Amino acid sequence: MKILVCISHVPDTTSRINFTEGNSKFDTNGVQFVINPNDEFGLTRAMWFKEKQGATVHVVNVGGPETEPTLRKALAIGADEAIRVNAPATDGFYVAKQLANIANEGEYDLIIGGRESIDYNGGMVPGMIAKLTGANFVNMCINIEVEGTNVTAAREIDGGNEIINTSLPLVVAGQKGIVEESDLRIPNMRGIMQARSKPLKVKEPIDTNIETKITGFSKPDSKGAVKLVDNVDELINLLHNEAKVI
Amino acid sequence: MSVLVYTESEEGRFKKIAFEAVSYAKGIADMLGTSVTAISINGNNTDQLGKYGASKVLQVSNDQLQSFNASAYADTIAQAAKREASPVVIISSSANSKYLAPLLAVNMEAGFVPNVTELPTSTSPFKISSTVFSNKAFATTEITTETKLIGLAKNAFGVLENDTSLTTEAFSPSLSENDFNTKVASIEKAKDKVTIADADIVVSAGRGMKGPENWGMIEELAEVLGAATACSKPVSDLGWRPHGEHVGQTGKPVSSNLYIAIGISGAIQHLAGVNSSKVKVVINNDPEAPFFKAADYGIVGDAFEFVPLLIEKLKEFKTNNA
Numbered sequence: 001m002k003i004l005v006c007i008s009h010v011p012d013t014t015s016r017i018n019f020t021e022g023n024s025k026f027d028t029n030g031v032q033f034v035i036n037p038n039d040e041f042g043l044t045r046a047m048w049f050k051e052k053q054g055a056t057v058h059v060v061n062v063g064g065p066e067t068e069p070t071l072r073k074a075l076a077i078g079a080d081e082a083i084r085v086n087a088p089a090t091d092g093f094y095v096a097k098q099l100a101n102i103a104n105e106g107e108y109d110l111i112i113g114g115r116e117s118i119d120y121n122g123g124m125v126p127g128m129i130a131k132l133t134g135a136n137f138v139n140m141c142i143n144i145e146v147e148g149t150n151v152t153a154a155r156e157i158d159g160g161n162e163i164i165n166t167s168l169p170l171v172v173a174g175q176k177g178i179v180e181e182s183d184l185r186i187p188n189m190r191g192i193m194q195a196r197s198k199p200l201k202v203k204e205p206i207d208t209n210i211e212t213k214i215t216g217f218s219k220p221d222s223k224g225a226v227k228l229v230d231n232v233d234e235l236i237n238l239l240h241n242e243a244k245v246i
Numbered sequence: 247m248s249v250l251v252y253t254e255s256e257e258g259r260f261k262k263i264a265f266e267a268v269s270y271a272k273g274i275a276d277m278l279g280t281s282v283t284a285i286s287i288n289g290n291n292t293d294q295l296g297k298y299g300a301s302k303v304l305q306v307s308n309d310q311l312q313s314f315n316a317s318a319y320a321d322t323i324a325q326a327a328k329r330e331a332s333p334v335v336i337i338s339s340s341a342n343s344k345y346l347a348p349l350l351a352v353n354m355e356a357g358f359v360p361n362v363t364e365l366p367t368s369t370s371p372f373k374i375s376s377t378v379f380s381n382k383a384f385a386t387t388e389i390t391t392e393t394k395l396i397g398l399a400k401n402a403f404g405v406l407e408n409d410t411s412l413t414t415e416a417f418s419p420s421l422s423e424n425d426f427n428t429k430v431a432s433i434e435k436a437k438d439k440v441t442i443a444d445a446d447i448v449v450s451a452g453r454g455m456k457g458p459e460n461w462g463m464i465e466e467l468a469e470v471l472g473a474a475t476a477c478s479k480p481v482s483d484l485g486w487r488p489h490g491e492h493v494g495q496t497g498k499p500v501s502s503n504l505y506i507a508i509g510i511s512g513a514i515q516h517l518a519g520v521n522s523s524k525v526k527v528v529i530n531n532d533p534e535a536p537f538f539k540a541a542d543y544g545i546v547g548d549a550f551e552f553v554p555l556l557i558e559k560l561k562e563f564k565t566n567n568a
Contacts, residue, residue, distance in 0.1 A: 013495060013515050017382045037496050093357065096348075118495060118518070120378050120385075124358055127316075127348025136427050137316065139345040142489075156498075157314075157433070158341045159441030160490065166428040176496040181483055211357030215373065216386045226528070226544045232556045235527070236563050238543055243525045245447070245504040246471065246563075 001055040001146065001168075003046045004108040006099055006125065007074055008036035008089075008117040009067040019217045026119075026217070035070055038114025042174030044183050045144065046112055047078045053146070056080055058106065062089045062098045068200065075195035076187030082198065087205035090213065092120070096128030097208040103133050109149075109168045115140050115175040123173070130171035138164055142177030248283040248302065249275040250332035252323050254340060255289035261444065262405065263338040263398075264289075265298050269406040270398050271336045272299025273365045278333065282410075285326045285417070287311050287319060296412030298405065304329075304417035310426070313433070314342050318425035320349035325419045327354055327393065334394045340443060347397055357389035360397030380495060380518035399522070400443070400501045442493065445474035447504040448523070450493060452478035454509020454530060454549055458486035463553045464508065470560045476500065478510045494519035509549045512537025529553065 011017075011031045018027040035043065049055035059074040060083040061067050071082040085098045103111055111133075113126035123139075130137035136151075138144070142161060143154035149168040154161050156177065172178075187195070229235050239246045251271035253264035264284075271282045284300040286292050288311060292303040304326050311318060323346070327335050335356065337343040344360075351358035359376050363384075366374040371388050377399060378385045442448060449468040455461065461475075468475045475491060482492035493500050495518040505523035509530060510516060517540050520526070528541040531548050538544050545552055 011379075013380075013518060017379045019383070041496075092348075093351070096352075118380060121361055121380065122358075123344055123360060124348040124351065127345070128352050131349045131352035137345075137349065138428065139316065140341060152431070155345075156341060156490070157435070158443035159439070160433065160435030162433045163431040164428050165431050176492070177489060181479075181496075211355075211391045212359060212387050212389050214385045214387050217378070218384045218386075219382070220384065223540070224542075226538050226541045228538075228544050228546060230545065230547070232545075232552060232559045235543060235545060235556070236559055239504065239525070239527070240563070240567075243504070243542065245525045246560075 001049060001053060001110060002106065002108045003049060003055050003057045003110045003112060004103055004106060005039065005043045005046050005057060005059045005074070005079065006111065006113040007039050007043070007059050007061045007070060008114065009033050009061055009063050009070040010036045010117050010119045013118060017219070023217050024215070033067070033070060035073060036114050036117045038116060038175050040184060041176055041178050042112035042114055042172070043074055043077060043079065044179040044185060045174060047185065048179070049146070050078065058083060058108070060085065060099060060102050062087055062095045064088060071200055072195050073187060075198045075200070076191040077185050078191065080198065082200040084200065084202050085205050086202050091211065092122040092124040093128060093211045094208060096125045096132060098205050099125065100129045100132035101206050102203070103129060110146065111135065111171040113171065113173050115173045126171050126173035133169070135169040135171045136166045138166065138170065138172045141172040141174050144172055144178060247331045247333065248281045249278065249334045249336065250323070250327045250330050251282060251284050251300070251336040252338070252343070253284045253286050253289060253295060254338060254342065255286060258288060258290040260289055260291070260294060261340070263340060263400060265405045266401070266403055267336050267338050267398055268295055268298040268300050269408065270365070270403045272406070272408050274334055274336070275299070277365065277369050283326070283330050283332070285323055287322060292414050293412060296410050297407055299408035299410050300412055301410050303412060303414045305414050306417050306419060308418070310421065313430045315426065315428065315430070316342070316345040316349055317428065318421050320346040320353055321421060321425055322419040323350055324353040326417060332393065334396060336396050336398060338398055339400050343397065347395065351395045354393045354395065355391060356393040356395040357391040358395040358397065359387050359389060361399045362396050363399045363402035377522065381522045401503065401524070402501070440472065440474040442474045442476055442491070442498050442500060445502055447471045447473035447506070448476050448493070448500050448502045449473045449506045449508070450476035450478070450510060450520070451481070451508040452510030453480050460550070461487070463557065467553055467557050467560070470557055470564065478516055507537055507541070508553060510537060511535045512540055
């Protein structure tokens with residue numbers, strides 16, 4: 001089985017969110033970048049397939065050279081090969097088109113992405129890859145088992161979960177549950193050393209149409225200070241008469 | 247030409263988010279000088295949709311579509327949009343809508359903007375604002391495609407009444423075998439329990455509760471309020487509560503009217519998942535807990551003292567206001 005894991009290079013959750021150039025660009029100054037957490041759950045599940053079922057695991061990212069440390073980290077965790085599509089990740093559709101092209105060229109059986117990236121929260125790239133390549137698709141995937149080309153997957157729904165039967169080729173959007181938090185791996189020294197000599201291929205983007213473009217950012221008005229109360233009668237009164245939520 | 251809105255139902259009953267989506271679609275239709283067409287898949291009592299501004303319902307009644315199927319549902323909506331020559335298609339942010347959205351966008355060759363909280367700032371060029379960075383910022387996006395797909399954030403626009411006379415037409419999509427390559431084998435869902443996705447109020451608790459045996463009061467408080475129960479990440483990692491209750495960046499998002507956090511310190515990953523809730527209340531015995539900075543109302547105090555009191559007083563309040 002050939003697996004492609006799509007890795008988004010995102011600001012760490014604790015980053016301060018600021019914008020530059022007249023509020024048109026995200027300010028990366030002082031920001032630490034990480035593997036998107038939802039992608040990391042999927043990457044870890046891919047490692048399980050590598051170890052238990054002999055799968056080959058490639059990772060891919062759409063981004064400039066500054067995203068390579070994130071790909072190297074994925075190699076250090078255990079991926080066999082990395083691909084970087086040398087273009088800024090301008091919008092979800094653009095990224096999906098690039099990744100669908102990589103997916104078609106590499107003839108992958110299983111493509112794993114994340115439920116959403118924690119920066120733009122679009123949640124659209126994996127599904128778009130599926131539609132563009134004609135693969136099956138499971139969103140918000142919390143378990144996946146593969147036997148031959150048959151797949152049993154679990155998906156989170158509002159208020160529960162659902163078991164789905166499908167087949168390869170398949171795209172899944174993973175999240176916590178596809179592996180547990182405790183299964184996540186911190187690269188060890190051996191992995192980091194090996195990652196240096198693993199292939200990291202750089203590919204130029206294909207031409208595609210642009211469907212959306214961000215023209216500016218803004219930040220919400222700062223919130224007023226918390227109102228502290230010392231008894232529940234006052235709290236109920238405020239929730240009823242002031243906030244009008246009960 | 248009309249604005250198309252996908253109105254979600256469960257076991258035939260329309261969800262509140264369907265009415266919110268119709269209200270929003272009406273707002274866009276007014277800006278474009280057109281009307282609203284709703285597409286309903288196996289929903290009953292479609293008349294209700296007129297109350298929020300729909301003037302036509304395309305009613306799909308199809309046994310093959312009894313359980314949700316992202317590919318078949320996306321194809322159905324795309325065919326309806328084509329028939330109506332819809333310049334804009336509106337969907338919600340439920341788990342099912344998020345599943346079908348990317349398939350629908352590619353199918354319609356539509357630029358897609360999810361997590362939208364307001365009407366477009368202009369329709370020509372088409373510019374619209376949405377939340378990004380886990381609600382810590384807004385982005386304005388220009389959509390340049392002929393058809394636009396909008397994913398409406400939950401509980402942001404509100405349900406607005408707008409009585410409109412409504413006609414209903416049957417609609418039969420043409421579906422292919424490929425639409426059914428993914429099949430639902432089974433569904434596990436708690437019955438008679440408010441889900442976090444649908445709840446107006448969410449009662450959430452963290453490690454401050456000291457152990458799973460103390461959750462009785464959290465469930466009771468939720469019951470009094472008609473709320474869903476939720477928990478912080480450590481609590482679900484420790485196995486005190488099921489994973490499905492974990493809210494936060496890697497758990498479920500919450501956009502309720504009221505979010506009550508009990509014994510939750512308010513780690514940034516937790517806040518990222520809950521900060522689109524309208525009103526946040528925190529009860530915590532540590533006055534330095536970061537959640538106090540994010541909350542609207544707070545009690546610095548022991549949950550084991552204040553939660554039972556709150557239950558008692560809320561019961562009185564409910565009786566008096568019934």
